[in-house]
Amino acid sequence: MVQFFRDLLLLAIFIIGLTAFMGILSHWFSLKVFGGKSVFKFVERSKSFQSNWKNVQRRHQ
Template sequence: MISYFTDFVLFAIFVIGLTATMGVLANGIGSGLFGGKTKDTFFQQSEKTQKGWNRVKRINR
């Protein structure tokens, strides 16, 4: 019975991970192929918003 639940959990994790990965890949490919002029809209808006901001220095520990 424990092996059944172990198999069920592993299969569920596999299916959820596969679905999430395929969604990200499909979104990236779709926006790259079919995005046209609007595929960089969010990047450009973020760049406009951050224009003139000071860079933050990172402290490596």
């Protein structure tokens, strides 16, 4: 009976690990195929806006 639960646990770990790995691979593949050069377009645009901002000084009372 102990061997059954050990095998069940190993199978569950394998299935969860395989699912997580497939998610990582599919995310990477979709970025390479559909992302192109515009992957960080919005991030770069936000950085360009924020680069000219000045820091806000806190008032001490």
